[in-house]
Amino acid sequence: MTVLLAGDIGGTKTILRLVEATPSASGNTLKSLHENRYRSASFPDLVPMVRQFLAEAEQATGKPFAPEKACFAIAGPVVDDTSKLTNLCWSLTASRLSQELDIDRVSLINDFAAVGYGVLGLEADDLLTLQVGKRNPHAPIGVIGAGTGLGQGFLIYQEGDYQVYGSEGGHSDFAPRSGIEFQLSRYLLEKHNIQRLSVERVVSGQGIVAIYQFLRDRQSAEESPDVGKIVQTWEREIGREKSVDPAAAIAQAALAKSDRLSEQTMHMFIDAYGAEAGNLALKLLPYGGLYIAGGIAPKILPLIQDSSFLSSLIDKGRMLPLLEMVPVHIVLNPQVGLIGAALYSSKL
Numbered sequence: 281m282t283v284l285l286a287g288d289i290g291g292t293k294t295i296l297r298l299v300e301a302t303p304s305a306s307g308n309t310l311k312s313l314h315e316n317r318y319r320s321a322s323f324p325d326l327v328p329m330v331r332q333f334l335a336e337a338e339q340a341t342g343k344p345f346a347p348e349k350a351c352f353a354i355a356g357p358v359v360d361d362t363s364k365l366t367n368l369c370w371s372l373t374a375s376r377l378s379q380e381l382d383i384d385r386v387s388l389i390n391d392f393a394a395v396g397y398g399v400l401g402l403e404a405d406d407l408l409t410l411q412v413g414k415r416n417p418h419a420p421i422g423v424i425g426a427g428t429g430l431g432q433g434f435l436i437y438q439e440g441d442y443q444v445y446g447s448e449g450g451h452s453d454f455a456p457r458s459g460i461e462f463q464l465s466r467y468l469l470e471k472h473n474i475q476r477l478s479v480e481r482v483v484s485g486q487g488i489v490a491i492y493q494f495l496r497d498r499q500s501a502e503e504s505p506d507v508g509k510i511v512q513t514w515e516r517e518i519g520r521e522k523s524v525d526p527a528a529a530i531a532q533a534a535l536a537k538s539d540r541l542s543e544q545t546m547h548m549f550i551d552a553y554g555a556e557a558g559n560l561a562l563k564l565l566p567y568g569g570l571y572i573a574g575g576i577a578p579k580i581l582p583l584i585q586d587s588s589f590l591s592s593l594i595d596k597g598r599m600l601p602l603l604e605m606v607p608v609h610i611v612l613n614p615q616v617g618l619i620g621a622a623l624y625s626s627k628l
């Protein structure tokens with residue numbers, strides 16, 4: 281039996297989990313021992329957070345823990361086991377963490393690579409299937425997920441096992457497909473005074489707000505006082521810590537069908553999200569499955585199921601019959617990255 285430490289480190293929150301790994305016929309059986317979540321910005325570095333977590337775990341269970349292996353999934357690029365987090369002033373290297381935390385083997389992986397490992401460890405209940413398709417067990421698997429940003433990754437079957445690859449696909453160009461999407465693209469280029477538009481600026485939480493502002497500014501529908509107030513508060517707080525979450529407010533108003541502008545916003549967002557998932561599918565032909573992860577999809581499930589998500593995903597002209605064969609699943613388990621980090625650490 282081995283004690284592992286898994287972490288999912290985001291710009292906003294970090295979740296840490298202690299896991300017991302027991303060898304079994306199918307590899308390792310993992311059992312969660314203790315878990316906690318922390319506000320990332322409340323700590324100057326990961327080391328004091330892990331020390332506090334281990335002390336809390338000891339207090340809660342009455343026994344001390346000394347993990348032998350650890351894997352941290354990080355929202356940002358990881359190069360040579362080193363990462364500088366995008367939205368935090370943390371600079372992490374596996375060797376320093378190993379030394380300061382006294383953990384033999386430590387690995388840092390990109391958060392979307394962790395989601396990639398995690399999809400291999402999901403149960404049927406963790407998924408909602410949008411399209412059954414025609415699954416090929418050894419074909420590539422694609423992973424895409426809108427949250428604070430837009431993550432993309434993929435898995436390729438090699439030598440009897442899937443190898444997982446992160447990517448920076450969320451930073452590829454937004455490809456408008458209709459008059460209104462071209463107008464949105466021009467609006468954002470001019471607004472931010474930029475030369476090119478990443479798809480992440482549209483397909484993410486910030487994208488929901490950006491689409492809302494675009495539709496509001498062109499007076500596409502009347503603004504409701506409730507949602508309008510939240511968006512205006514957020515706009516006043518630019519460059520400061522935010523006290524409101526306008527993407528959540530817009531999505532909730534759309535779900536409740538209480539605000540036409542929010543409904544139009546979510547319709548455009550979901551259309552663009554589906555289209556980008558389809559772009560990833562065209563590049564990978566992921567007959568092993570296309571997994572829609574990220575924090576947003578499970579929160580807007582009825583909208584995704586009832587709207588144009590799947591039709592935008594497969595509607596790629598002559599390629600439609602190929603994309604109809606791709607199994608498409610929404611990942612409902614928000615801890616898929618943590619599951620992936622635990623699985624990865626068990627193999628270190």
Ligand SMILES: Nc1ncnc2c1ncn2[C@@H]1O[C@H](COP(=O)(O)OP(=O)(O)OP(=O)(O)O)[C@@H](O)[C@H]1O
Binds near residue numbers: 426579580
């Ligand atoms: N109900 C909701 N509907 C739509 N978007 C939402 C909702 N609640 C939160 N969001 C948006 O989801 C984004 C956060 O996504 P997620 O929960 O996946 O976090 P994350 O990307 O893992 O971030 P981090 O790890 O940095 O905390 C934010 O942009 C937020 O505005």
